[in-house]
Structure formats: structure tokens, C-alpha cells
Amino acid sequence: MSDTHTPTLDNLSHETRAFAPSAEFVANAIGKPEQYEAANADRLGYWAETARKVLTWDTDFTEVLDWSGAPVAKWFADGKVNAAYNALDRHVENGLGDRVAIHFEGEPGDTRSYTYSQLTTAVKQAANAFESLGVAKGDRVAVYLPMIPEAVITMLACARIGAIHSVVFGGFSADALRSRVDDAEAKLVVTADGTWRRGKPSALKPAVDEALAAPGHTVQNVLVVKRNGQDVTWNEKLDKWWSETVDSASTEHTAVGHESEHPLFVLYTSGTTGKPKGIIHTTGGYLVQAAATHRDTFDLHPETDVFWCTADIGWVTGHTYVTYAPLVNGATQVMYEGTPDSPHQGRWWEIVEKYGVTILYTAPTAIRTFMKWGRQIPDSYDLSSLRLLGSVGEPINPEAWMWYREVIGSNNGPNGEKKEHPTPIVDTWWQTETGAHMIAPLPGVTATKPGSAQTPVPGITVDVVDEMGVSVGNGEGGFLVIRDPWPAMLRGIWGDMDRYKETYWSRFEGMYFAGDGAKKDEDGDIWLLGRVDDVMNVSGHRLSTTEIESSLVAHPYVAEAAVVGAKDETTGEAVVAFVILQIEPAEGEDVVATLRAHVGKDIGPIAKPRHILVVPELPKTRSGKIMRRLLKDVAEGREVGDSTTLADSTVMTQIADSMRK
Ligand code: WT7
Numbered sequence: 001m002s003d004t005h006t007p008t009l010d011n012l013s014h015e016t017r018a019f020a021p022s023a024e025f026v027a028n029a030i031g032k033p034e035q036y037e038a039a040n041a042d043r044l045g046y047w048a049e050t051a052r053k054v055l056t057w058d059t060d061f062t063e064v065l066d067w068s069g070a071p072v073a074k075w076f077a078d079g080k081v082n083a084a085y086n087a088l089d090r091h092v093e094n095g096l097g098d099r100v101a102i103h104f105e106g107e108p109g110d111t112r113s114y115t116y117s118q119l120t121t122a123v124k125q126a127a128n129a130f131e132s133l134g135v136a137k138g139d140r141v142a143v144y145l146p147m148i149p150e151a152v153i154t155m156l157a158c159a160r161i162g163a164i165h166s167v168v169f170g171g172f173s174a175d176a177l178r179s180r181v182d183d184a185e186a187k188l189v190v191t192a193d194g195t196w197r198r199g200k201p202s203a204l205k206p207a208v209d210e211a212l213a214a215p216g217h218t219v220q221n222v223l224v225v226k227r228n229g230q231d232v233t234w235n236e237k238l239d240k241w242w243s244e245t246v247d248s249a250s251t252e253h254t255a256v257g258h259e260s261e262h263p264l265f266v267l268y269t270s271g272t273t274g275k276p277k278g279i280i281h282t283t284g285g286y287l288v289q290a291a292a293t294h295r296d297t298f299d300l301h302p303e304t305d306v307f308w309c310t311a312d313i314g315w316v317t318g319h320t321y322v323t324y325a326p327l328v329n330g331a332t333q334v335m336y337e338g339t340p341d342s343p344h345q346g347r348w349w350e351i352v353e354k355y356g357v358t359i360l361y362t363a364p365t366a367i368r369t370f371m372k373w374g375r376q377i378p379d380s381y382d383l384s385s386l387r388l389l390g391s392v393g394e395p396i397n398p399e400a401w402m403w404y405r406e407v408i409g410s411n412n413g414p415n416g417e418k419k420e421h422p423t424p425i426v427d428t429w430w431q432t433e434t435g436a437h438m439i440a441p442l443p444g445v446t447a448t449k450p451g452s453a454q455t456p457v458p459g460i461t462v463d464v465v466d467e468m469g470v471s472v473g474n475g476e477g478g479f480l481v482i483r484d485p486w487p488a489m490l491r492g493i494w495g496d497m498d499r500y501k502e503t504y505w506s507r508f509e510g511m512y513f514a515g516d517g518a519k520k521d522e523d524g525d526i527w528l529l530g531r532v533d534d535v536m537n538v539s540g541h542r543l544s545t546t547e548i549e550s551s552l553v554a555h556p557y558v559a560e561a562a563v564v565g566a567k568d569e570t571t572g573e574a575v576v577a578f579v580i581l582q583i584e585p586a587e588g589e590d591v592v593a594t595l596r597a598h599v600g601k602d603i604g605p606i607a608k609p610r611h612i613l614v615v616p617e618l619p620k621t622r623s624g625k626i627m628r629r630l631l632k633d634v635a636e637g638r639e640v641g642d643s644t645t646l647a648d649s650t651v652m653t654q655i656a657d658s659m660r661k
Pocket of ligand 1: 316391392393396430431514516528529530537541
């Protein structure tokens with residue numbers, strides 16, 4: 001495991017503002033103070049009761065938690081449950097078939113709405129089609145799709161038949177797709193011809209073709225959704241059109257209950273080493289915590305709310321709060337394909353107004369982008385339908401939090417009218433590994449503080465500990481840990497259980513180490529301080545410094561590389577790379593452009609370094625470890641800190657010199 005650094009305490013907030021919910025909000029709130037009391041008094045009893053409340057079980061469970069195989073938990077192990085039945089069929093059986101499940105808004109402005117009945121039928125057809133292609137329970141299906149309803153349909157069809165989906169973000173490269181397909185040994189790939197990006201068709205299928213060009217993979221079929229009618233190269237052996245395979249499949253399909261611990265999905269995320277980790281989530285516990293947190297944190301009233309989570313299904317936020325929780329809870333949600341600035345910078349607010357969105361869940365990086373574009377844009381729309389706002393993905397700075405509250409959460413119409421009570425804001429801390437919210441206010445209970453996720457959700461026990469694993473006092477900082485197993489926790493890393501134990505359970509005895517620094521304020525509320533390991537957070541997306549370094553050194557020009565995340569006003573962090581060249585590039589060649597393109601091809605455009613600096617040396621300790629802390633100082637334009645442990649003390653001067661040139 002890589003070394004961790006102690007979180008910097010100098011950026012601790014001295015925020016003292018707190019906003020209590022209005023009496024009106026409290027009166028109708030779903031999440032109640034008694035939930036904390038019930039969970040504190042009997043944690044497992046609380047989860048058992050919640051499990052029976054939020055899900056319909058085919059077979060009820062008798063044991064809540066089996067922790068005898070720690071750190072691999074079993075929740076509700078002898079219960080059986082079908083995720084797709086819970087997300088779809090049961091709502092239709094309960095007379096809610098005509099309720100809209102998804103309002104889809106395509107980037108070019110095309111729209112489609114699916115009622116629960118229609119979505120159920122679509123998923124049954126996809127389940128039948130997948131089965132006819134030989135996909136059976138336990139098989140893996142790679143999903144490489146844009147934000148279109150077929151993405152949700154594919155995931156739920158897999159869940160229905162017990163196949164394990166592995167969604168690969170559409171912005172990842174062919175190489176990244178191939179390595180994930182290989183690691184999970186996927187049998188089927190579901191993709192699309194392309195998607196729309198800023199008014200132009202953008203292709204997806206060529207990346208699949210490229211990924212599967214070399215032999216040795218396990219894929220038997222590629223299902224292709226026609227999204228924008230682009231020309232595609234057709235591989236007769238593998239490719240089938242979705243329209244011909246799924247749309248003609250039978251609309252009858254009976255969902256059977258799967259074991260609670262049956263894997264639901266694998267989702268790859270960046271860690272501290274070069275190779276992404278396939279995080280494994282199972283069915284029962286994951287769905288329970290997903291649905292319960294969606295209901296409580298967002299104060300969901302499914303009969304009247306219109307929920308919009310802006311995350312792509314390529315990330316865990318899209319899994320939990322687009323595909324699973326809203327549908328399990330019978331909510332109506334909006335799904336949007338494109339970027340916030342297409343065809344204009346008011347597109348999101350236009351969507352909020354059009355569908356009457358009541359709950360909006362997005363990332364600080366988006367909020368800061370809107371701040372930069374100016375408040376006159378959202379001010380010219382009617383956002384009065386909004387009644388709750390959420391944030392996720394990285395620490396939200398108090399300034400962005402206040403802007404969110406004042407500009408978005410107070411908007412009561414385009415004439416500059418203000419809401420009497422601005423909407424509550426819930427900052428939600430969690431991870432791919434945790435599966436669902438872990439730290440978040442209950443909006444009808446907690447007086448919220450700008451910039452803090454504050455308090456563990458009912459039934460979750462988190463703590464902040466020092467280097468030795470001892471709980472710190474209020475007003476002190478340290479490392480965020482989770483003390484007790486939780487229902488939606490990961491069950492391991494695909495194909496590498498040793499790495500699972502090593503990464504999360506070896507730093508502190510008997511506690512899950514999250515990789516984040518945190519602080520407890522004077523009230524005991526938790527403030528997240530960012531990663532303490534070699535993981536960067538760019539626009540709420542996780543990137544590994546080591547993964548990008550490996551990519552750079554794989555290029556023939558590069559002898560050595562060091563990557564750091566430098567603070568960025570909008571994206572949180574930006575990737576900055578320092579490289580030592582081993583070959584003199586050709587006359588007139590732009591090395592930086594070449595290397596940026598190389599990383600983009602290797603991993604994906606989001607991993608492209610913002611800046612690449614060619615340097616003569618890298619700062620290393622006597623044991624050869626790169627001192628990224630010093631490079632971060634350089635990248636952030638600060639005076640370079642303590643460099644006394646460097647093997648060669650002149651290195652930083654050399655770097656500074658080459659930067660001046
Ligand atoms: C890392 C997990 C959870 C879905 C999106 C990211 C950071 C996430 C917050 C928050 C401060 C946050 C942490 C965490 N993070 N939410 N509300 N406040 N930091 O999932 O890609 O697995 O990344 O994102 O550093 O460890 P992910």
C-alpha cells in the first residue's frame with residue numbers, strides 16, 4: 001500500500017453559519033430524529049426493519065449480518081431478492097404503472113418518457129434478449145453506453161437475470177475498455193453507435209471495435225443501440241443491433257429472487273496503483289442502503305417529486321442514484337444526455353423548469369462552473385419547483401455552497417422573486433466502495449453548515465482517528481474511518497481479495513480506511529479534507545497519479561514521470577505531470593501535445609494532464625520515493641516546502657530553473 005500523508009489542517013474551515021430547516025419542511029420531512037435513536041439503540045435491528053420497509057423480498061432473511069468472514073460481510077444472507085422486480089414490476093403491480101419513471105432529454109432536444117409499465121416491458125425484453133445471447137446468471141456484461149435510457153434498461157436487465165454488469169464510462173478509451181472487459185471476462189458488450197456532444201455526433205462504437213480487435217477476449221456478442229445513426233463498421237461475428245434483437249424479444253419475463261449476496265455489479269475505480277480496481281457490490285444490502293438513503297437524504301416524496309441526479313451512469317453516483325435507488329423508490333426522474341452548455345449555458349435550468357425538477361443532485365465542480373458563467377443565467381429561469389439540493393464528489397467550498405443556496409435554492413421565478421425559505425442543501429460523502437451515502441445531513445433534522453457533510457446517516461458509524469487509530473477529539477483532524485460493516489459496503493475487489501484487505505483494512509486494525517482526511521468541528525460535525533493517498537479528484541472523478549504516471553512512462557519519449565493533483569478553482573484538482581525525457585523529440589514537435597494525446601488515448605480524455613512540465617530531474621528521497629508534495633508546491637505556485645529529506649538537494653532548484661525557461 002502506498003504511503004499516506006497527514007491531511008493539511010491549515011485549510012480547515014472556520015465556518016460558523018448553520019441553517020436550520022423551516023418549520024414547514026420539518027413538518028413534512030421523511031427523515032426523522034427518531035431514526036438516529038433507533039439505529040443507535042439497535043443498529044442491526046434498524047437495518048433489518050429498513051430492509052423490509054424499502055424492498056420486497058422473495059424470501060425473507062433470518063440473519064441480518066454475518067461478519068464471521070471479516071472483512072467480507074454478508075448482509076441478509078439467506079434472503080432472496082430481485083433488483084429489477086423491486087425497481088419495476090412491483091410498482092406496476094401496486095397500480096403505479098402509469099407514473100413516469102424516466103423523462104429522458106437528449107442533447108439535441110429529442111425527448112422520451114417511460115412510464116413504469118413501459119420501462120418494465122423494455123427491461124423484460126432486454127432480459128429475454130440477453131438470455132437468448134447466452135448470458136446467464138453470474139456472467140459479466142460490459143456496458144459502454146451514453147446517458148440514454150438503454151443504459152438503465154441494460155443494467156436492470158442484467159440484474160433481473162443475475163448477470164453482473166460492469167459499466168465502463170463512455171469517456172474512457174478503447175484500451176481502458178479492453179482492460180476492464182478482460183479483467184471481468186465479459187461475455188457481452190452493450191454499446192451504441194455514438195452520442196451527442198455539444199451539438200455534434202460523437203462516436204462510441206469505434207472504441208469497442210478497437211478494444212476487441214486483438215484476439216484473446218471473452219466477448220461473444222456486441223449489442224449496438226442506434227442513437228445517432230452514424231456509420232459504423234460492422235463485425236458480422238460479434239455485432240447485433242439492439243433494435244433487431246431486443247425490440248423483437250418477448251415482453252413476458254418472470255423475475256426470480258437472487259441470493260442477497262449475489263453480485264449485482266462490478267465497477268472499476270482508480271486506486272493508488274496503476275491498475276484500476278473492480279469494486280464488487282452485491283444485491284440485498286446495496287439496494288437497502290441505496291433506497292433508504294435516497295428516501296431520507298433527499299426527503300423523497302415519490303408521488304410528487306421529480307428527481308434529477310446529473311451523474312453519468314459510468315460512475316457510482318449514476319449506478320446508485322440514477323439506476324437503482326430512484327426506481328426502487330418508485331420516483332420520477334430526469335435523465336439528460338449532454339453537457340450543461342449545449343446549446344447554451346442555461347440548458348440545465350431550462351430542464352429544471354421544463355420538468356419541474358424538485359430535487360437536484362450534482363457536483364461542486366458543476367456549481368463552480370455555473371458561478372463562473374454568472375448568476376444572470378439561472379436567474380432568468382423559473383426554478384421555483386426546486387425544494388432540495390444535493391452535492392457529491394468532492395468537498396464543497398462554503399462559497400459554492402452559499403451560491404448554490406442563494407442563486408439556485410432561493411430562485412422563486414424569473415422576476416427576481418426569492419423563496420421565503422431557501423431549499424436545504426445536503427452534502428453527501430460516500431465512495432464507489434461504500435455504495436451509498438455514508439455521511440450526509442437529514443434535511444428535516446440537521447441544521448446544515450456550508451461545506452460540511454456533517455453527520456453519518458442513521459445506522460452508519462464513522463470516526464476520525466489519528467495516525468495510531470485513536471479517535472480524535474472535537475476540533476481535531478485525522479483520517480476518516482468506518483467502524484462497523486454497513487449494508488452497501490463493497491464485498492471485495494474482482495479477482496484480488498488480497499488487495500481488498502491490504503487497501504482498506506490494513507492501515508487501522510479492524511476499521512475501514514477510506515483514504516480521506518477529515519476533521520471534527522467543535523460540535524462533532526465532520527468536514528472532509530480531501531484524499532490522503534495518491535488518488536486525485538478532478539471534477540468529482542477519481543484518477544490515480546500512478547495510473548497516469550504508468551501511461552506516461554509507457555511512451556518512448558519518457559524516462560520518468562511524476563503526477564500531482566494541483567488545486568483548481570473549478571475542477572477541484574487538475575492533473576499536472578512532470579516528465580524527464582529520454583529521447584530528444586523531432587525538430588518542431590510539440591512534446592507536450594504528443595504526451596497529452598497519448599494519455600488521452602491510453603486512459604481517456606479526463607486523464608489528460610492540464611500541464612506537462614519537462615524537467616531535468618525529479619525530487620526523490622534517499623529510498624527513491626518521489627516527493628510529490630514538493631511538486632505540488634511547484635504546481636500550485638507556492639514556495640517549495642521542506643526538502644531536507646531529498647537525496648539530491650539541488651533538484652528543486654533545477655526544476656525551478658527549467659520552469660523559468
Ligand atoms: C472520493 C470517492 C461518491 C460518489 C462520487 C465519487 C471524494 C465524494 C465527497 C463529499 C468530500 C467527497 C472523497 C472520496 N468525495 N463525496 N461530499 N465531500 N469529498 O466517488 O469516485 O469513488 O470517489 O470522492 O475523497 O473518497 P468516487
